[in-house]
Amino acid sequence: xxxxxxxxxxxxxxxxxxxxxxxxxxxxxxxxxxxxxxxxxxxxxxxxxxxxxxxxxxxxxxxxxxxxxxxxxxxxxxxxxxxxxxxxxxxxxxxxxx
Numbered sequence: 125x126x127x128x129x130x131x132x133x134x135x136x137x138x139x140x141x142x143x144x145x146x147x148x149x150x151x152x153x154x155x156x157x158x159x160x161x162x163x164x165x166x167x168x169x170x171x172x173x174x175x176x177x178x179x180x181x182x183x184x185x186x187x188x189x190x191x192x193x194x195x196x197x198x199x200x201x202x203x204x205x206x207x208x209x210x211x212x213x214x215x216x217x218x219x220x221x222x
Contacts, residue, residue, distance in 0.1 A: 127197050127209070131219045135170060135199045138217070139207045144174040152177075153186050158193045165196055165210045169217050173206045 127135070145164045148157055164171045173190060177183040187206045191198050196210035211217070 127199065127219075130221075132199050134220050135209050136207070139170055139172060139199065142170070142172050144172040144205060146171070147174045148176060148186065153189055153193075158190070161190060161194055161196075161208070165194060165208065166212050169212050169215065170199075170207070170209045173208060175204050175206060177204070 145168070146157065146161050151157075161171070161173060173187075175183050175186050175190075177186060183204065187198070187201060190196070190206065190208070194208070194210065196208040199207040199209050201207070
């Protein structure tokens, strides 16, 4: 699934008031964290994940791994916060058409 610019703009607006639901800890990206992100995506479809890694290159690698492992679409990255979207099995959020 690939989001259009119009859909990304819509999702950015929807994500603005959200607080991060998953915060990576000192152990980084573990199986438990990936499972937590998977569950949050299934429950909410649109989530924020906080990656508190100081080194930019390592943080980008972690964010890329999250997208790869979950199959979610990255909507935006603001500093250390990543916005992810993945439609649930029974989608609740309606995206604008392309």
